[in-house]
Amino acid sequence: MVTWIILAAVILIAVYTVGSYRKKLTSGCCGAQGDGMEKKVRVEDRNKNHYPYQAVVTIDGMVCGSCSRRVENALNRLDGVWAQVDLGAGTALVRMKYPVEDAVLKEAVNRSGYTALRITHPTGPVSQPLL
Numbered sequence: 001m002v003t004w005i006i007l008a009a010v011i012l013i014a015v016y017t018v019g020s021y022r023k024k025l026t027s028g029c030c031g032a033q034g035d036g037m038e039k040k041v042r043v044e045d046r047n048k049n050h051y052p053y054q055a056v057v058t059i060d061g062m063v064c065g066s067c068s069r070r071v072e073n074a075l076n077r078l079d080g081v082w083a084q085v086d087l088g089a090g091t092a093l094v095r096m097k098y099p100v101e102d103a104v105l106k107e108a109v110n111r112s113g114y115t116a117l118r119i120t121h122p123t124g125p126v127s128q129p130l131l
Contacts, residue, residue: 053098056092056122057091059071059114060090062090068086072084078105080100081094081095
């Protein structure tokens with residue numbers, strides 16, 4: 001009986017893996033259509049002094065540049081927000097002109113297809129290179 005349960009689990013994992021791999025082959029690493037890279041949403045005001053509030057959002061599920069672009073765009077579409085995603089760290093530095101509720105930031109990330117795990121609000125300057 002245990003052998004059959006293990007065999008069924010292995011088969012389910014194999015089916016999921018093959019399906020995921022097929023999706024990557026046909027649509028890019030994260031299911032994007034076409035070239036896999038959506039157009040970047042540019043923030044007009046890039047003066048850091050105009051953004052007195054900041055948050056660092058820890059994000060799960062990003063695996064490529066297209067993923068990070070999608071999250072960054074979702075956040076940058078919010079009014080008064082300038083976000084920069086660090087794919088390697090799995091975080092987004094979110095600069096805000098006025099306080100934005102954590103729930104709003106989380107919803108923007110989640111709507112883009114990823115999971116906002118944690119949101120922190122550093123008190124001092126946050127160092128992240130401009131992309």
